[in-house]
Every structure is written in structure tokens, then in C-alpha cells.
Amino acid sequence: MELKVNGKTLSLDTDPDMPLLWALRDVAGLTGTKFGCGIAQCGACAVLIDGEPVRSCVTPVSSVSGEITTIEGFAAEDGTLSAVQQAWVDGQVAQCGYCQSGQMLAATALLKANPSPTDADIDDAMSGNMCRCGTYPRIRAAIHAAAKKLAGA
Amino acid sequence: MGKILRRTFLLGTAAIAGGFAVGWYMYQKPYPNPLEATPGEGVFTPFIKIASDDTVKMVIPRAEMGQGMLTTLAAMIVEELDVELASVKTEFAPAAKAYYNSAMLEEGAPFPAFDNSFVAETMRGLQGVVAKFLAMQATGGSSSTVDAFDKLREAGAAARLMLVQAAAEQWGVVAASLRTEGGKVIDPALGKSLSYGALAEAASQRKVPSDATLKPRDQWRYLGKTQPKLDIVAKVSGKTTFGIDVRLPDMLFATVRMNPRQGAAMTAMDDGPALVLPGVIKVVNLGTGFAVIASNTWTAFQAADAVKPQWAEAPYPATTDAVFGKIEQALALGEGFHMRSDGDTPAEAAGRGGTIKARYSAPYLAHACMEPMNATAQWQGDRLTIWSGNQAPTSIVQQAAAVFSIPAENVEVVSTYLGGGFGRRFETDFSILAARVAKETDGKPVQVTWTREEDMRHDMYRPGALCEAEAVLGSDGIEAVSFKTASQSVMASAFGRLEGAMTPPGPDKLIVDGLWDQPYDLPNFHVTGVPVDLAIPVGFWRSVGHSFNPFFIESFMDEIAAASKQDPLEMRLKLMAKHEPAVGVLEAVKEMSGWGTALDAAGVKTRGRGVAFCLSFGTWVAQVIQVAETNSGIRIEKVWCAADVGTALDPGNLEAQMISGIIYGLSAAMGQQITFADGAAEQGNFDNYDAMRMGQCPVIGVRILENSPKMGGAGEPGTPPSLPALANAIFAATGKRIRSLPLSGEVSFA
Known part of the structure; x- marks a missing residue:
């Protein structure tokens, strides 16, 4: 499965039903996105998909086609913070x-x-x-x- | 101060006697330094490492769980060491006796914070001796700054002196002619300087001086001023490693499902449906539940849902009504223990005025840290490593050694950042469970993450409590007053969970904290605590006994003021007139809130202000809350808080901690409760155990004062007054007196 994350294309071997949260954290190793509730109640897992905030804990990875931005992708290449x-x-x-x-x-x-x-x-x-x-x-x-x-x- | 119970030693006379048997020699002897220098590096005390490349590293002995200790503790060292705060690196200390917390136990001495008598000070000192022998490295009781203030400044001063002495020797000059600045030793006469890194290895070999003098306050560069947090850039960049973010080579992922009837067994389990799922490695029977080990956390969660376990009955009553029935029974029939027995009881004073009585209640509560419980563990032969965000590393070592029958030296605890603690991560359960699961992975590390539901249903709850209050009101005010609180003992429950630990003898004063220790100058004052024997696990929830008793006493004081037609703030000022810090914080919130001025009701049905006070963890706090009754319910509009901490080491962080404590308290007051059905907690996630949200958050003003002669804590004292101040504000606005928490039982919140 291919995901576009923070400007890079990642090829991940995951179950299509796996929520994006766990694909990012446990498969892609991007741990900045957090697990809080698992039912879209707390917002700790929020990521941007094409600029829109999405609860990654209830979003199956197979449903994602847009550009994902996580906290790791916020700062500029040179480290300048957003x-x-x-x-x-x-x-x-x-x-x-x-x-x-x-x-x-x-x-x-x-x-x-x-x-x-x-x-x-x-x-x-x-x-x-x-x-x-x-x-x-x-x-x-x-x-x-x-x-x-x-x-x- | 009148008669109070003197034999409620937090750790019991046995521990003190044991201490004396070993003798003062042992007490004076320092614990070994657990740090080992790498080549070229100098280790100075257990808190400072300086490398030859001038990297100065602070070894932080306490948990960083949002309370800002990483920065404040580093500032204490840096202040004396003469390096730039922003330039230092930090790491969390290993589990070691050298990092024991003395102040946490001194708070447990049975004397109120304002009692500075010889006896009180001596007893606090003895608790400190006990702390040394127990050598518990723990973060709790709002004690980190108080414990570290001398210790870490002395460490910084000693290291600086060693560096100066090393330079003096090298240059053949007297040490007194040298000065330090920005990580360098400078000889002004010769115009030479040497960096700390160049001196570190040699300097660290010198004897640690005991005569280093500390800077007076007027020379402080960092302490006393707001400091940018050292960990803030990492925290806004997603780079902070919490326990749940630990990643190790070949690491497996797991979750646990324990009997939701806490403590009871799992009688059977069908793991067939789980084992067929792709990615599932193993299902492990843990006796009171099971673990699923898998290739990722989500698969472990899915598989755990597929396992069909059978759970035994709870070792406590199955419903909230039955649980509170037991508390009610204890309140009615239990003789309890008397923490204050000053003068006449209300019964004895009955002829001197009218009597008022009230009954209050508080529910069981979950901590609900944002980061669900988790830990990572790995076995290599009989050596165990545990990575966890925790508040008590040495307790994890002791518990693991006892549970697995291995020497304590074989257990290494790597402490990470904590995604909230609030007392929950004082417990060892999540770390030990990870180590049990890791027994099944053939030496591979395994991260065990709990679901939110597992976290909420397997908490060590803030115990539910009931209180009976009674007062006789004469023409001159309060003739006599009494409080009787019944609740489970947190100490008994917590010690019962530690292998081989003896539950401290004597009553648990936590049951009545917030009642007996308040500076109300009343000659006829009685406080009784009744421990309730229930097997529901209860623990340390932000401010512990001060999380419910201040709701009882400060609500009742408000009722007394109303019954005797006094202004509730002026009445408190009168009753605490002898205590300058109390007067200071009350006068401050009076001025900040415009207390006594008329409130308009523009745009709402009505508005009102309520006040409350609490002295907890050595810090004196008064709060005024303003609420409005709107068409959609009670809106908390404004909160004013004044806190006297004695010495304010970081005013900006203190403000943040007070606001944090207030929001935590108001979240509970508004709507939180854990209820039981069929022996299990009914709440499992934020959909039915919510907290205050942005849209409900009031404007909060904080003023920090320094009138108190002693330094107080910061992490907890903001919480206690917030609950009664809200209830009192609702009474002022609506005339409705609510005596049961959460307040949502009787009003709704906008």
C-alpha cells in the first residue's frame, strides 16, 4: 500500500482495514501522531489529509488517497518551525x-x-x-x- | 493548634525504629552514585555529567509529566554551576537510591503545614530520615521542587567548586582568585580561561566539597524568573519520546485484557478466533486476564476483541449503590479515628446556638491520562529492562525483583516522558504487566499498550467518599464544628499492591486531608476519618484526600456563612486572620474578582461568584469562580486564583500549574464519575467520561504570592479549591446548594 506522507511516498505492508494511526505509528515509525481514545473523541490522533483535519484512529488506511501531513512534516527542511x-x-x-x-x-x-x-x-x-x-x-x-x-x- | 492524632506516621513507627537501629552513621552515608563516566567525561554528583566537548548534561531525578520539572530542576543546578540554561542537555535518571525523595514523606507527617513548632519540625525531619532508608525515587505529593531545592543547588555549587579547584591547581593559583561564567573558569589576573569540558575529567576526581556556598537570591539568574521549557521545541515537533513511542529493533506489539471486575480471575478463555488472525503471534493467559502479542498494536487490539474470556465475580459489591451502601454503613457505624479533637463537639455545644447539618458525597474517579497506560519490556536471560513513563522507578525495580524472584540489580528501568501522570503512573502495574508479557517473546522486546477502555476500567480510582458535617452557630459565629469522612484508604490499597511491603500501621490521614489541616482558627473543631473496607483498587489522584475533603469543608463553610448571614469571603478572612499567607491569598482574589461589587446579568439569566480556600502540599490557595446561568445551562465564565508558594522558582510555570489544577478539578466537578454495574466500571472512554473542552474553558487569572515562610508545591494545590468554589458560585447564582459531586447530577453545564 502506498501513502503520501509529508511529501514522501511510503510503501507499507499493512492490512487495508488498519486505521491510518497505527499504520503511521507501528508500520511507518512516525510516532508523533498519538493514540488517545480510538473512537474519534479526543483528537490526539489528528492528521491533515489535503489540508483537512482527519481523525486517523478511525480512518482505514485503504481509504486514504490524499497528501497526509503529520506533525513530523510541519517544520521546514532546515528545521524552521511553522x-x-x-x-x-x-x-x-x-x-x-x-x-x-x-x-x-x-x-x-x-x-x-x-x-x-x-x-x-x-x-x-x-x-x-x-x-x-x-x-x-x-x-x-x-x-x-x-x-x-x-x-x- | 489543639490536640491532633500524633501516631499516624505515614510509614509507621516500625520503619522509624528500624532506621534508628541501623543508626545515624548509615543515615549520614551517601548512597552510591549510579552514573559511570565515559572516557573523557566527568561525573559530578548523581546529577551532573560534563563531557570533554563541553556538553553539560543534567540528570533529572524526577518524572516530567507536564509539571515542568525537567526545566526547573535543571535551572537549580545551572544556577550554581554557572552555565547557560538553554545550552544544557538533559536525561532522565536511572532507578537508584541516590535519587530518593525526602520531601514527599515529610508532607506525610501528621502536622499541618502552618505548624512550625519544634515537635512538628522534628517529626518532619524524622520522616526525612525514613525517606533516606526507604530510598524511594518518586514523583508525587507536589514535592519535587521542595525536595530538590537545596540538594540540586548544592550539587551545582559543589561541581563548580571542583572545576575551580582543578583550574587553580593547573595554573598554580589560589582558587579564590578565580571566577566562573558561561561554562568556563576564568583567571581575571592572568587573563586565562579553561572550559568546563577541558577540566571535567580531572575535576571530577576531586573530593566532593561539603562547604560550597549557595548564591543568595538577589544573585539568581534563572530561579525566580520564568524560563522557556527545555523540552518545548521537541514537544511541538512530535519528537518527544513518551512510553508509547519507544521503538526497539525486533520489537513486538501487544495488548492486555484483564478482568474488568478488578482483581478477579479469568476462569476460562477461548483464544481460537484470535489465533487465526494474520499477524497474531501468541495469546497469553495471565490468570486474571490475557495478553495478545502481534506484529502491531491494532492487530493485537482486534485479536483481543476476538478472544472469548470468562470472568469471575468481583471481590467487591457489584453496583455503585451497593458500594456506597458500604461507605454509608461505615459513616453511620464506624468509630473511625480522630485527627482533630479540639474543645467541645457540636453535641456538647448544642445549647449555645442553632445546629446545621449537611451530608456531602464524592464519586470514584479515573485519572484519564491522555496517554493510555503502556510499557515496553525485554528479558535477556534473567535480566529485565523496562521502558516506561512512570512516577516511581525504584518501586518498579523492587516490584519486578519480588514478582520475578530476581535480584534488584538485574532490573533496569528506562524512564521516558509521561503523557500525563496525575498519580496514575505512581503505580507499577503497567510496567510489571509488560514484563510478564515479555516472558513469552523469546528475548524480543515487546510494547504492551492498553486500549482507552482497558485504561479506564483498570485504574486505581480516586475513592468515593461521604462526609457528615455539623455545626452549632451562636450569635458570635461558629460555636463548634465537626466533620466525619468515610472512604477507602488509599495507603492500604497502594501498599497492598506492592509485593512484600507492609501496610503502614496507624490510620490513613489521607482520608481526612483537607479537613484537619486547614488554618481555620476555631477552638471547637472535630475531624473524624472512617476507613471503608472495600477491595476496589484506589490510588493517588491529583491532590488525593484534598480532592474531596475541601469540597466538603468549603461547601459547608459557605453554608455556615449563608446561615449566619455573613459574606463567605469575609468570614474566611476573619477565621484565618492569624495566618498571613491565608489572608494574602483571600485579599488577592477579593481584589482580582471585584468581590462584593454588583454583577450584571446582561445576556444571561443570572450570575454569581463563589469562593473557596485550601492549604495543600504547603501551598495556600484561594479561588473565586464566576458563573452565569444561561438558557443552555451553567457557564463557568471566570476563575481567579491566588497561590502562595513561599518561594516562586518559576512564576510562569506556577501559573500554568495552577490553571492545570483548576481545569482538572473543574472537569471532575462538572461531570466525571466512575460508576459500577456488574462489578465493572461503566465508563470506558471519553464519550462517557469526558473532560472540560476548549469551548467550556473559562478565563483564568492567577497571582503568585510569596508570604509563606516555607516553599510549597505546585502540581496539585490548584485542584482542591476549584470544586467547592464552583459549587459555591452556583449557589450564589441560583440559590441551589449541590452537595454531591459531580454537579451535573443537578445542573447542566453550557
Whole structure:
């Protein structure tokens, strides 16, 4: 099976029913995408497929034809962080960090669809992503900061 | 402070007596340094390695589970060592006695944090002695900074002095004429310098000095100021290795399914349907459940679903009603133990005013870490290696040695980052299970990952609790007050899970933590705890006893204020007037929240503010919460929090920890509960055990104060006041007094 991940084509030997999450983690060795619930309730497994956020834990690998972006594909080749990643660093958002790949994926998709989101827009777009450390206030601030930076760029 | 029970030693008099039998000589003797230097490298104390290429590595003795300890502990060393914080590397320490945690047990001394008497200080010191002998390397009890503050600064100062002495010897000058900066020893007179890397190997051979002096606070460069987290770039790049991310050559993947009636046996199993699935390697009978070993985690999950097990009956009542029936019975009939017996009881004071009574309850709770339980293990002959994100490496070593009958030296624990801990990863079960599964893989490493359902149904829950509160209110205020809490003992349950450990004698003060140890200046004050004998596994859930008792006492104080027509915040100020830190945090939230000013109800049905206070883990915290009643339910709009930690080592991280504790507490208060049916937890995933989401998160303001004479912890103290402050705010807004958690039993949340 072939998957286009972070600009590379990967050839993976997997069961077609295997969720994309496990194909990425256990077969392709890309562990930045996390397992949280397995039933699309927490958002830890979010990836982008053609720019749209998808819950990889309930997405069979055989159903994926588009370009997959995972957290490992966020930074530029030279290591420069994406605007969202940099806002996360500047705002010191992460605590344990486990949910943050999914949070940044959701935030990136939000900013692409809506370059200047209001608090209500952030509530709508981000409420599917659970964080048990309670980083929500800093996530909100970081999304606003990233929006500002992207608008100025 | 009046009479309190003096014999509730956390670890019992037996442990203390044993300590003295070995003697003070042993106490003074340091544990061996587990670190070995590679060629060209210098090892200084168990915490610092310096390589010849100037790489300075901090060996972090505590878990990093989001509480920011990696950075704060490194900052303590760096502050004295004189290197740049951003330039250092870190690694997690191996499991070793040298990394024992003393402060965690000192918190267990039966004296409240504000008691600075000779007896209290002596007893705390003795707990420290016990800690040395037990040598438990653990992260818990919000103790990491308190434990490490002197220890790690002294390590940094000693290493710096050794480097200076080595340079002085090389240059033939006196050490006092040299200074250090940015990882170099400098001789200002000769205009020469040598890097730490060039000096490290020779310097590390010198005797570790015991007379290195520590910098006064006004010379701190890092401590006392917010620091960027050393692990933040890795965490935003998906490069942090959590336990679940460990990848080893030839590694297999597995999952476990244990009897959801916790502790009971698996009486039969049909694994035929699982074994025919492609990728399945083996199904292993574990006695109380089974494991499936496969080529990947998803296949293991699928195969585990296909196995047909038969489960024996639970060793505890099968339903929530029956479980709480046992707690109810204990509350009604149990004599319990008295942690505070000051002056008259409410019965004795009955003639001096009107009596009010209330009954409160709190449910069982799961920890629900974002990263489900997992560990990786490998056997090579009779040597075992376990990779796991854990809060207690030395406990894993001891448990593995006992379970597998091997010497402790044969067990290596490699600690990873933790995707949340909250007390759940204090337990050894997930690490030991991985080691049991690894017995079946012919020496290959195997990663054992639990499903979310397995994680939630095999937790060591925060115990359910009931409390009876009673007060006599006279014309001058509270004449007498009493609290009686019945709950399972976390200590008894936790020690019962450790092979060969003796359950500490004496009552478990955790049952009444948050009641007896609060600085309310009331002459007639009684606190009773009743342990409930139930076999449901219970454990340390963020703030432990302080997670339910503050809901009871702070709700009741609110009821007393309402019954005696007093302002609840002013009443608390009056009752804690002798304690400057308490007054400080209450005055702070009063000012921050605009307490007492009118709240408009624009756009909603009504608004209200509630207040609560709790002193826990040495930190004094007051919170005010503002709620609105809307057409779609209660909306938590704002939270103001003031926390007095004595010495604030990283204000930005302290703010984050308070917010974290508040959201964790409010998540529980709003809707979380574990209920039982047919002997198993009914909740299995986030669809029926949810947590606060972005759309529900209030605006939270935090102020950090430093009036307290002692340093307090940060990971837990934000949680306790959040639950009663919310209930009190709902009362203020709606007039509805809710005495049972979760509050969703009586209101809905927007």
C-alpha cells in the first residue's frame, strides 16, 4: 500500500482495514501522531489529509488517497518551525505535550480556513481536542498570536 | 493548634525504629552514585555529567509529566554551576537510591503545614530520615521542587567548586582568585580561561566539597524568573519520546485484557478466533486476564476483541449503590479515628446556638491520562529492562525483583516522558504487566499498550467518599464544628499492591486531608476519618484526600456563612486572620474578582461568584469562580486564583500549574464519575467520561504570592479549591446548594 506522507511516498505492508494511526505509528515509525481514545473523541490522533483535519484512529488506511501531513512534516527542511509551532513555543503552551500534535494540527486547519478566528471560532474548531493538562488558555492565545503573525507575513 | 492524632506516621513507627537501629552513621552515608563516566567525561554528583566537548548534561531525578520539572530542576543546578540554561542537555535518571525523595514523606507527617513548632519540625525531619532508608525515587505529593531545592543547588555549587579547584591547581593559583561564567573558569589576573569540558575529567576526581556556598537570591539568574521549557521545541515537533513511542529493533506489539471486575480471575478463555488472525503471534493467559502479542498494536487490539474470556465475580459489591451502601454503613457505624479533637463537639455545644447539618458525597474517579497506560519490556536471560513513563522507578525495580524472584540489580528501568501522570503512573502495574508479557517473546522486546477502555476500567480510582458535617452557630459565629469522612484508604490499597511491603500501621490521614489541616482558627473543631473496607483498587489522584475533603469543608463553610448571614469571603478572612499567607491569598482574589461589587446579568439569566480556600502540599490557595446561568445551562465564565508558594522558582510555570489544577478539578466537578454495574466500571472512554473542552474553558487569572515562610508545591494545590468554589458560585447564582459531586447530577453545564 502506498501513502503520501509529508511529501514522501511510503510503501507499507499493512492490512487495508488498519486505521491510518497505527499504520503511521507501528508500520511507518512516525510516532508523533498519538493514540488517545480510538473512537474519534479526543483528537490526539489528528492528521491533515489535503489540508483537512482527519481523525486517523478511525480512518482505514485503504481509504486514504490524499497528501497526509503529520506533525513530523510541519517544520521546514532546515528545521524552521511553522507559524503555529513557533506560536506554541513562544506561548510555552505544552505541558505533558501528548495531545499537542493534534492540537497544532487542528489549529493549522482552522487558520487555513479562517485566518483571523474569533474566540467563538476557536471554541468551535478546537473543542474536539482534549487536553488533560489544561493548556486551553495558552492554546487560545497561541492561535491568536499565530493568526497575527501569518497576517503580517 | 489543639490536640491532633500524633501516631499516624505515614510509614509507621516500625520503619522509624528500624532506621534508628541501623543508626545515624548509615543515615549520614551517601548512597552510591549510579552514573559511570565515559572516557573523557566527568561525573559530578548523581546529577551532573560534563563531557570533554563541553556538553553539560543534567540528570533529572524526577518524572516530567507536564509539571515542568525537567526545566526547573535543571535551572537549580545551572544556577550554581554557572552555565547557560538553554545550552544544557538533559536525561532522565536511572532507578537508584541516590535519587530518593525526602520531601514527599515529610508532607506525610501528621502536622499541618502552618505548624512550625519544634515537635512538628522534628517529626518532619524524622520522616526525612525514613525517606533516606526507604530510598524511594518518586514523583508525587507536589514535592519535587521542595525536595530538590537545596540538594540540586548544592550539587551545582559543589561541581563548580571542583572545576575551580582543578583550574587553580593547573595554573598554580589560589582558587579564590578565580571566577566562573558561561561554562568556563576564568583567571581575571592572568587573563586565562579553561572550559568546563577541558577540566571535567580531572575535576571530577576531586573530593566532593561539603562547604560550597549557595548564591543568595538577589544573585539568581534563572530561579525566580520564568524560563522557556527545555523540552518545548521537541514537544511541538512530535519528537518527544513518551512510553508509547519507544521503538526497539525486533520489537513486538501487544495488548492486555484483564478482568474488568478488578482483581478477579479469568476462569476460562477461548483464544481460537484470535489465533487465526494474520499477524497474531501468541495469546497469553495471565490468570486474571490475557495478553495478545502481534506484529502491531491494532492487530493485537482486534485479536483481543476476538478472544472469548470468562470472568469471575468481583471481590467487591457489584453496583455503585451497593458500594456506597458500604461507605454509608461505615459513616453511620464506624468509630473511625480522630485527627482533630479540639474543645467541645457540636453535641456538647448544642445549647449555645442553632445546629446545621449537611451530608456531602464524592464519586470514584479515573485519572484519564491522555496517554493510555503502556510499557515496553525485554528479558535477556534473567535480566529485565523496562521502558516506561512512570512516577516511581525504584518501586518498579523492587516490584519486578519480588514478582520475578530476581535480584534488584538485574532490573533496569528506562524512564521516558509521561503523557500525563496525575498519580496514575505512581503505580507499577503497567510496567510489571509488560514484563510478564515479555516472558513469552523469546528475548524480543515487546510494547504492551492498553486500549482507552482497558485504561479506564483498570485504574486505581480516586475513592468515593461521604462526609457528615455539623455545626452549632451562636450569635458570635461558629460555636463548634465537626466533620466525619468515610472512604477507602488509599495507603492500604497502594501498599497492598506492592509485593512484600507492609501496610503502614496507624490510620490513613489521607482520608481526612483537607479537613484537619486547614488554618481555620476555631477552638471547637472535630475531624473524624472512617476507613471503608472495600477491595476496589484506589490510588493517588491529583491532590488525593484534598480532592474531596475541601469540597466538603468549603461547601459547608459557605453554608455556615449563608446561615449566619455573613459574606463567605469575609468570614474566611476573619477565621484565618492569624495566618498571613491565608489572608494574602483571600485579599488577592477579593481584589482580582471585584468581590462584593454588583454583577450584571446582561445576556444571561443570572450570575454569581463563589469562593473557596485550601492549604495543600504547603501551598495556600484561594479561588473565586464566576458563573452565569444561561438558557443552555451553567457557564463557568471566570476563575481567579491566588497561590502562595513561599518561594516562586518559576512564576510562569506556577501559573500554568495552577490553571492545570483548576481545569482538572473543574472537569471532575462538572461531570466525571466512575460508576459500577456488574462489578465493572461503566465508563470506558471519553464519550462517557469526558473532560472540560476548549469551548467550556473559562478565563483564568492567577497571582503568585510569596508570604509563606516555607516553599510549597505546585502540581496539585490548584485542584482542591476549584470544586467547592464552583459549587459555591452556583449557589450564589441560583440559590441551589449541590452537595454531591459531580454537579451535573443537578445542573447542566453550557
